[in-house]
Structures are given as structure tokens and as C-alpha cells.
Amino acid sequence: MAPPSRRLQTKPVITCLKTFLISYSLIFWLTGVILLAVGVWGKVSLEVYFSLVSGESTNAPYVLIGTGAIIVIFGLFGCFATCRGSPWMLKLYAMFLILVFLAELVAGVSGFVFRHEIKKEIGKAYEKAVMSYNQTDSRSEAVNYLQKKLHCCGVKNFTDWSATEYFKENGIPESCCKEKCSPESLKDLDKAETEVFTTGCFSLVTNVFESNLGVVAGVSFGIAFFQVIGIFLACCLSHYITNNQYEMV
Numbered sequence: 001m002a003p004p005s006r007r008l009q010t011k012p013v014i015t016c017l018k019t020f021l022i023s024y025s026l027i028f029w030l031t032g033v034i035l036l037a038v039g040v041w042g043k044v045s046l047e048v049y050f051s052l053v054s055g056e057s058t059n060a061p062y063v064l065i066g067t068g069a070i071i072v073i074f075g076l077f078g079c080f081a082t083c084r085g086s087p088w089m090l091k092l093y094a095m096f097l098i099l100v101f102l103a104e105l106v107a108g109v110s111g112f113v114f115r116h117e118i119k120k121e122i123g124k125a126y127e128k129a130v131m132s133y134n135q136t137d138s139r140s141e142a143v144n145y146l147q148k149k150l151h152c153c154g155v156k157n158f159t160d161w162s163a164t165e166y167f168k169e170n171g172i173p174e175s176c177c178k179e180k181c182s183p184e185s186l187k188d189l190d191k192a193e194t195e196v197f198t199t200g201c202f203s204l205v206t207n208v209f210e211s212n213l214g215v216v217a218g219v220s221f222g223i224a225f226f227q228v229i230g231i232f233l234a235c236c237l238s239h240y241i242t243n244n245q246y247e248m249v
Contacts, residue, residue, distance in 0.1 A: 013240060014237065014240050017233060017236055017240065018082050018083075018237060021078065021082045021230070021237055022078075022083070024078075024229060024230045025075050025076075025078035025082060026079065028071065028074075028075040028078060028226075029072055029076060029078075030075075031071060031223055032067075032068045032070070032071030032072035032073075032074075033072060034068070035064055035065075035068030035071060036068035036072070038064055039062070039063075039065035039066075039067075039068055040065065071100070074093065074096050077093060078093045078230070078234070081093050082237065085241055087238045087241050087242045090237055090238035090241070091234070091235075091238050093230075093234050094231050094234035094235050094238070097227045097230045097231045098227070098231055100223075100227050101225075101228065101231065104221075105221070105224040119206045123202050126143070126146075126202060126205050126206075127155045129143050130143060130154065130161070130164065131163070131164055133164055133173065134166060135166070135170075135173065143173070143175070144175035145175075146201055146204075146205060147175040147201060150201060150205070151178075151197050152199045152200060152201035152204050153172065153196050153197040154176075154200050154201065155200050157198055157199065158172060158189070158192065158196050158198050158200075159189055162189060170186070171186030171187035171188075173186075174186070176196040176197055177195060177196055177197075178195060178196065178197060182195070
């Protein structure tokens with residue numbers, strides 16, 4: 001057992017570490033809440049972009065929601081472990097933070113390195129969705145949503161629809177219309193030019209996706225390196241408690 005004088009000298013250090021780690025754990029808990037919010041936002045706002053690639057509903061928002069929920073739980077666990085002063089709990093908390101650090105670092109690097117490739121794939125997927133447009137499947141619904149939302153039409157411009165099977169029977173989709181289009185205009189490119197959006201969706205779709213991908217990658221990097229602080233504090237506190245046989249009151 002450590003001498004009483006040494007224990008008295010160590011107590012302020014442990015109290016200080018405890019205060020910092022609780023503060024960190026609360027901030028860590030808050031990041032979990034933010035991820036939950038981003039997951040819900042992604043489910044509502046960005047799922048249409050993923051559906052262009054997969055052709056069906058994506059699980060990506062649920063991954064964010066699940067990750068956020070786990071971080072919320074472990075954030076609370078970190079506060080409990082710190083208040084309890086349990087070395088094994090603190091070590092478990094540090095191990096979890098290391099896993100989060102590695103996962104977010106990989107996600108951030110992957111998003112940054114492959115952002116251009118992902119952008120190209122989204123563009124190709126959108127072009128394929130336009131060419132196979134039938135107004136009924138999930139990809140067609142995504143195309144309609146994007147054309148209305150971004151005020152665009154076709155891949156490079158509205159004339160791209162003339163190469164599709166859908167155009168031969170129905171003309172340009174109504175989602176391209178600025179306001180209200182006549183059926184005759186939708187089947188005639190010259191007449192349609194004044195009634196539909198003339199800007200193509202390719203550049204708009206890929207730019208929107210790339211800008212959101214940059215935000216996600218940046219947040220991943222920031223949160224990843226933030227974990228280093230928690231790992232350091234948890235390991236230090238566990239070390240001091242173990243070496244000095246300090247018991248939290």
C-alpha cells in the first residue's frame with residue numbers, strides 16, 4: 001500500500017483527471033446524440049441519393065443511428081466508470097474509445113481518398129437510372145425527386161430523355177416541368193425547351209453528394225482525433241488508481 005503522504009499527493013491528481021474525464025464523457029455522449037440526429041436527417045433527406053446506387057432503400061442512415069446510440073450508451077458508461085473509480089471499467093472504456101478512433105479514422109480516410117470515385121459512381125448510377133426510367137421503381141422515384149428538388153432535367157440536359165424508351169411513349173417526365181407542361185410539349189423537344197428545366201442533373205447531383213461526403217469525412221476526422229483525449233485520460237486515471245490503490249468515495 002502506498003504511504004499516506006503519497007496518497008494525499010495523488011488524490012488531487014486523480015480528482016483532476018476525474019473531472020476532465022467526466023467532462024470529456026459528457027461531450028462524447030453529445031457526439032452520439034449528434035450522430036443520431038445526422039442519421040435521422042440522412043434517412044429523411046439523403047436516402048434518395050443512395051437509392052440511385054442501390055436501387056432500393058439504404059441502411060446507411062440506420063448505421064449512423066445505431067452508432068450514435070452505442071456512443072450515447074458508452075458515454076454514460078464512461079461517466080459511471082469515472083465516478084465509480086473502477087480500473088477495469090476505465091480500461092474497458094479506453095478500449096471502446098480505441099475501436100471508435102480506428103473506425104472513424106478509416107471512415108474519414110476512405111471518404112477523402114475515394115471521394116472522386118464515389119462521385120463518378122453516383123453520376124454513372126444516375127445516368128443508368130435515367131436510361132431505365134419507368135416511373136414506378138425506386139430509382140425512377142429518385143430521379144423524379146431530384147429533378148423537382150434541384151430544378152434540373154436529364155443527365156447533361158433535357159434532350160437526354162430523347163434517347164430513352166420512356167420518351168418514345170410518354171415524352172419527358174413531368175418532374176422536369178417548371179410549372180405545368182402540356183402532353184404535346186413533353187413529346188416535342190423544341191416545345192419542351194420553354195416549359196421544362198434545361199439544366200442537366202449530373203453535375204448538380206454529384207456536387208451535392210460530394211459536398212455532403214466532405215462534411216461527413218471532416219466530422220469523422222475531428223471526432224476520431226477527439227477520442228485520443230479520452231483514451232489518454234481513461235488510461236491515466238486507471239493507472240493512478242491501480243498504482244496507488246486509491247478508492248473513490
